[in-house]
Amino acid sequence: MDETESDARAPAPPPAPEPVGRREFLANALRLGGGVLVFLSGAPALGEDHVAEGYDWTQHRYAYLIDTEKCIGCGSCVRACKAENGVPDGFFRTWVERYVVSPEASHVDSPKGGLDGFPPIQTPFTPTKSFFVPKMCNHCKETPCVQVCPVGASYRTQDGLVLVDAERCIGCGYCVQACPYGSRFLSPTTHTAEKCTWCYHRVTKGLKPACVEVCPTATRQFGDMRREDDPVRLAIAHGRVSVLQPHLLTEPQCFYLGLDKEVR
Amino acid sequence: MPEISGYAFPNDVHVHWSLMIVMYPYITGFVAGAFIVTALYHLFGKKEFEPVARLALATSFCFMAIATFPLNLHLGHAERAFNVVVTPHFSSAMAGFGLLYSGYFVILLLEVWFVYRREIIETARRSRGVKRAFYAALALGTYDTSPEALEVDHRAVKLLSAFGLPAACMLHGYVGFIFGGIKANPWWSTPLMPVIFLLSAAVSGIALLVLLYQVTAKLGRRPIERETVQAMARWLWFFLILTVTLELLEIVLLAYENSDAWHIISQLLTTRLEFSFISVQMIGGSLVPFILLAIVVTMNAYLHDRVRNTLASVASLLLLVQVFSMRWNVVIGGQLLSKSFRGLRSGYQPSLFGREGVIVAIALFVLPFVLLWVFDRVLPIERAAPPAEPSREPAAEPARRTA
Amino acid sequence: MESARHVFRVLFLLLVVVVIFSVGRTFLVPKSYGAYGPYRFDNVAEQAAVRPPQHGGSASCGACHAERLKAVTAGAHRKVGCEVCHAPLARHVRDGARSAPMPVDRSFTLCARCHRRIEGRPAAFPQIVLAQHQGGVEGTACIDCHEPHSPKL
Numbered sequence: 001m002d003e004t005e006s007d008a009r010a011p012a013p014p015p016a017p018e019p020v021g022r023r024e025f026l027a028n029a030l031r032l033g034g035g036v037l038v039f040l041s042g043a044p045a046l047g048e049d050h051v052a053e054g055y056d057w058t059q060h061r062y063a064y065l066i067d068t069e070k071c072i073g074c075g076s077c078v079r080a081c082k083a084e085n086g087v088p089d090g091f092f093r094t095w096v097e098r099y100v101v102s103p104e105a106s107h108v109d110s111p112k113g114g115l116d117g118f119p120p121i122q123t124p125f126t127p128t129k130s131f132f133v134p135k136m137c138n139h140c141k142e143t144p145c146v147q148v149c150p151v152g153a154s155y156r157t158q159d160g161l162v163l164v165d166a167e168r169c170i171g172c173g174y175c176v177q178a179c180p181y182g183s184r185f186l187s188p189t190t191h192t193a194e195k196c197t198w199c200y201h202r203v204t205k206g207l208k209p210a211c212v213e214v215c216p217t218a219t220r221q222f223g224d225m226r227r228e229d230d231p232v233r234l235a236i237a238h239g240r241v242s243v244l245q246p247h248l249l250t251e252p253q254c255f256y257l258g259l260d261k262e263v264r
Numbered sequence: 265m266p267e268i269s270g271y272a273f274p275n276d277v278h279v280h281w282s283l284m285i286v287m288y289p290y291i292t293g294f295v296a297g298a299f300i301v302t303a304l305y306h307l308f309g310k311k312e313f314e315p316v317a318r319l320a321l322a323t324s325f326c327f328m329a330i331a332t333f334p335l336n337l338h339l340g341h342a343e344r345a346f347n348v349v350v351t352p353h354f355s356s357a358m359a360g361f362g363l364l365y366s367g368y369f370v371i372l373l374l375e376v377w378f379v380y381r382r383e384i385i386e387t388a389r390r391s392r393g394v395k396r397a398f399y400a401a402l403a404l405g406t407y408d409t410s411p412e413a414l415e416v417d418h419r420a421v422k423l424l425s426a427f428g429l430p431a432a433c434m435l436h437g438y439v440g441f442i443f444g445g446i447k448a449n450p451w452w453s454t455p456l457m458p459v460i461f462l463l464s465a466a467v468s469g470i471a472l473l474v475l476l477y478q479v480t481a482k483l484g485r486r487p488i489e490r491e492t493v494q495a496m497a498r499w500l501w502f503f504l505i506l507t508v509t510l511e512l513l514e515i516v517l518l519a520y521e522n523s524d525a526w527h528i529i530s531q532l533l534t535t536r537l538e539f540s541f542i543s544v545q546m547i548g549g550s551l552v553p554f555i556l557l558a559i560v561v562t563m564n565a566y567l568h569d570r571v572r573n574t575l576a577s578v579a580s581l582l583l584l585v586q587v588f589s590m591r592w593n594v595v596i597g598g599q600l601l602s603k604s605f606r607g608l609r610s611g612y613q614p615s616l617f618g619r620e621g622v623i624v625a626i627a628l629f630v631l632p633f634v635l636l637w638v639f640d641r642v643l644p645i646e647r648a649a650p651p652a653e654p655s656r657e658p659a660a661e662p663a664r665r666t667a
Numbered sequence: 668m669e670s671a672r673h674v675f676r677v678l679f680l681l682l683v684v685v686v687i688f689s690v691g692r693t694f695l696v697p698k699s700y701g702a703y704g705p706y707r708f709d710n711v712a713e714q715a716a717v718r719p720p721q722h723g724g725s726a727s728c729g730a731c732h733a734e735r736l737k738a739v740t741a742g743a744h745r746k747v748g749c750e751v752c753h754a755p756l757a758r759h760v761r762d763g764a765r766s767a768p769m770p771v772d773r774s775f776t777l778c779a780r781c782h783r784r785i786e787g788r789p790a791a792f793p794q795i796v797l798a799q800h801q802g803g804v805e806g807t808a809c810i811d812c813h814e815p816h817s818p819k820l
Contacts, residue, residue: 052715072788074781076751083755084721090265092274098787108271108606117780118787130787135273144448150358151347155706165710168697170347171340173280174358180448182273182603186280191340197714202722204715210722210755216747216781217792248447264604349688350695353705370681377677404676412670420674 051157052204060159061225062198062253065232065241066134069258070219073098073132075114077211077220082115084199084210091185093196094136094211099262100127106262133263134220136211137162137183137196138244138252145175145184145195154193160225160253161200166192180245181252198222267610269535270528272602276609279599283614283625284338286591289439289461291628292331293587296436296462297469298324299372299428304499306425312495316477320469321379322645323476324432325372326635332365334628337619357442364438368431375424377402378417380643385409436465443594450525450605451532451598456514460590463507468587470500471580478573484646490569494560497576501557504583508550511590528605536600536611541593549586553579723756725749731765735816742817752777752815778809 051057073096081087081094095113098121099106105125111118118132139162146154146162153169156162164175169192176184176193187194199209203222207213212222223232235241241255245264256263266277301320305313313320336342349362377384385407388399437458443449444457474496481488515533518526533541556579560572567575596612615621639645699708728749729736739745750756752772759769784794813819 051711055715057711069789072781072792073785074751076780080722080750080755083758086718095274097271100786108604110271110274113274117776118785120783120785121787123786127786131789132787144446146355148356148358148446149353150356150361151344152351152353152700152705152707153347155704155710157711158703163710163714165707167710167713168344168347168351168707169341170344172335172338172358173340174356174442176275176280177599178446178448180603182276185275185278186340197717199720200714201717202720205720207720207722207724210720213722213724214748214751216751218746264606346695350692351697351700351705374677381673404673404680406673406676408670408673410670413673416671416674 055204057157057159059226060203062139062160062203063223063225063232063236064136064139064198064254065221065223065235065257066254067219067221067257068131068133068260068263070217071096071132071134072217072219073114073118074216075117076214076216077134078113078115080210080214081196084202085197087194088188091187091194093183093194094134097133097135097263098130099133099260100130101260101262102126102128108262129260131258131260133256133259134211135181135183135244136254137179137198138181138250138254139196139198141251141253143250144178144180144248148174148178150174161198162195163197163200164193164195166190166194169193180248180250266612268602268607269610270602270607271604272607272609273604276602276604276607279596279609279612281595281599282338282612282620283622284334284620286588286595287334287625287628288331288338289436289465289595290468290588290591291327291334291632292436292439293461293465293468293591294327294472294632295324295331295368295469296432296465297467297471298327298473299432300466300469301473301496302375303425303429303432306421307429310495312489312491315489315492316473316496318379318645318647319476319480320473321372321376322636322639322643323473323632324469325376326632326639328369328372329635330628330631333631334625337624357438357445360438364431364435368428368435371424371428371431375421375428376643378420378424381417382409382414383643433462437462443598448603449598449601450518450523451529451601452594454514454517456510457594460507460510460514463503463510464587464590466503467500467507467583470496470503471583471587474500474576474580475584478577480645486646488569488573490572493573493576494564497557497560497572497579500576500580500583501554501561504550504554504557507590508546508554511545511550525601525605528601528608532597532601532608536608537593537597540589541597544589545586545593549582549589553582553586556582719757721755721757722750723760727756727760739816744816744818773808773810775808778813778815782809 075096077094078092078096081092085093087093092113095110096118097108097110097114098118099108100121100123101107102125105123107121107123107125107127109118109121114132139156139160141156141160143154143156143162146156149155149169150172151168151170153165154162154175155165171186171191171193173186173193176186179195184193184195186192199207199211202209202213208222209220212220221232221235223230223236225233225236227233235257236255239257241257242259243252243255244259245252268277298320301313302317302324304310305317305320332345336345339345348359349366352359352362354360381403384399384403386409388396388403389407391399440458440461443452443461444454446452474493477492477496478488480486515529518529523529556575560567560575560579564572600609600612602608614625617623636645697707697709700706702708725736725739725748732749736749739747739749753759754770759765759767782793782795784796788794809815
């Protein structure tokens with residue numbers, strides 16, 4: 001989690017050069033192979049930083065905060081995501097899980113990803129606690145999905161998102177297999193890998209992702225780590241947050257409050 | 265919609281890597297396995313393998329020629345397949361594919377060329393017209409068959425075998441790496457995976473050659489050499505023991521370490537993969553051939569040729585099934601368990617028709633044999649006039665066709 | 668050397684193939700590939716413009732429905748965005764003008780998504796057990812009695 005700390009350390013001056021850790025160095029060295037090939041093939045002129053009108057991606061580094069104690073399982077986020085992004089039926093860029101737990105047993109469900117909310121449920125055991133956990137792409141820093149993409153169709157942007165270039169994706173599905181969170185799928189319409197983009201078409205216009213926009217209980221929050229006074233930044237910097245499957249060292253950028261041991 | 269027992273992540277209910285991704289390692293397994301047989305002759309001087317060396321090389325070549333087919337049939341955008349070599353992203357285990365595949369293919373092409381060069385030239389000299397032009401082109405226009413030139417060929421073949429063996433091993437080990445390197449999937453993520461893939465490739469390659477050798481000998485009315493069958497059976501037995509040991513070790517380790525995924529993997533093995541893993545891969549495909557081959561290996565002196573050939577053939581057939589089921593259990597099995605570690609989806613049934621269906625898979629398996637037949641037409645696998653041997657007792661066992 | 672001429676020939680052929688491939692490849696690499704890493708940089712801008720935003724947020728609804736928004740923000744549903752119960756703005760407004768009527772869902776199901784007591788919700792969140800609810804019968808619209816924009820508990 002050293003990277004996380006370096007993010008949270010101090011209100012970094014906007015285009016702060018990141019200290020190069022050993023792992024990063026190795027990764028860069030690995031990437032160099034591809035880079036050299038690209039260079040030899042007539043390196044492309046460095047494009048402008050402009051990814052959208054009036055938007056400089058070096059001025060932002062996004063993070064996501066999910067407070068599981070607030071989630072009521074209404075599924076508004078799942079519906080909003082589908083409407084905003086045209087997510088194909090039966091596939092999910094975000095979904096909500098319900099955990100019903102007793103010291104002896106546990107039950108998890110997510111009917112249609114929570115798209116229509118949750119029905120009442122009877123468990124064979126007497127639950128002692130129960131809660132909802134929204135899930136989505138964690139936009140990991142050390143993401144296994146980008147690592148395994150054979151053609152450079154998956155990548156991580158400078159403002160901290162993991163995106164898929166649907167024009168270069170060959171639809172091999174390796175990234176889908178490599179994501180430990182089940183956040184990716186092969187779209188039945190485009191036959192390419194698809195996933196949550198943190199609504200990049202919204203955040204580059206200063207809007208929040210659709211799921212955050214509609215969340216009625218502020219379970220979902222979206223923030224910018226490059227803004228000193230950002231509430232999400234403050235919560236991650238000062239609060240006790242956890243991430244999903246930390247042992248895999250993927251360094252997720254979705255942080256959770258009140259995560260239970262049952263959640264994977 | 266597949267049925268789910270327990271809880272699976274909602275995107276985890278699809279088997280994206282279908283029958284074609286089972287076929288791919290199965291086919292490259294033959295490439296590597298058959299090449300190991302050629303190398304045993306060319307590199308390790310195992311004279312018993314002389315009668316199958318050229319057949320093995322041709323088999324390796326023919327399977328290699330179609331090895332990319334199942335991948336392209338599987339890709340969502342096959343027309344972009346070249347992106348893998350245009351903009352390879354080398355942190356991906358898959359990106360090395362272009363290099364490894366073409367590298368090995370070049371080695372194989374060269375080896376075939378050097379092995380057959382003399383015959384190509386002789387055929388060119390003997391023929392006229394189009395046929396002559398074709399063979400002249402194959403000979404690249406040089407007709408040098410002096411003893412020195414042939415000696416160069418001989419050394420080239422040796423050198424190419426020396427590069428080809430590690431290349432073949434890497435080509436197939438890398439297929440295992442693709443699975444072994446996925447830390448998200450506990451059924452795949454083990455450093456044993458490349459080794460298991462490689463060893464089972466050797467098993468499938470030798471098993472296929474045991475059958476092919478006998479079939480081609482029958483078709484060509486040639487005697488089946490006792491030492492060759494015996495030697496192949498012995499190596500087959502050896503590789504089978506190694507493979508199954510590692511396959512079991514992987515599971516025993518998971519169980520013994522009580523890994524976080526063991527409860528779901530044990531469910532996977534005893535419910536969804538009960539038939540394909542326990543019955544087919546372990547009992548019918550490993551235990552039975554192990555016993556059959558043990559008879560061939562340990563009781564060699566007492567066996568009638570016919571019995572030996574039958575035992576070796578049956579064991580080989582079973583092993584072809586074993587290796588297929590192993591590929592199936594890895595590729596499909598890994599997708600039946602959700603990364604939530606809480607749920608399994610119902611078993612996967614490939615469609616009959618369609619791009620990734622059963623019929624295409626069967627066609628893919630038959631195609632290399634058709635290629636082998638074409639290969640034999642162009643570059644005869646058996647030397648034109650083998651020195652007449654005292655005909656041995658005709659081995660009556662009609663070896664089965666595998667395709 | 669003389670007897671190895673065919674070896675040089677085949678190696679030369681190989682070299683030709685490699686050169687043709689390497690040269691051919693350069694034409695196939697997209698222009699912006701590698702500008703910031705091993706990916707096509709142009710795609711970032713494409714993603715930013717992949718479609719117009721569908722959800723506008725409650726403030727955008729307030730541009731036309733100021734009174735309604737004021738009522739909502741004063742009541743218990745002040746944190747609930749208009750688009751949660753209605754539909755994304757884009758279904759109703761296009762190019763700044765009304766393009767289609769906003770769907771209004773008066774069903775019990777809509778309210779039940781948040782307020783039916785089920786396993787999983789935080790205990791402090793207002794929830795209804797139908798059997799214990801005055802006059803509550805499944806199928807009756809909650810909004811017959813409750814004002815949806817500013818409900819009283």
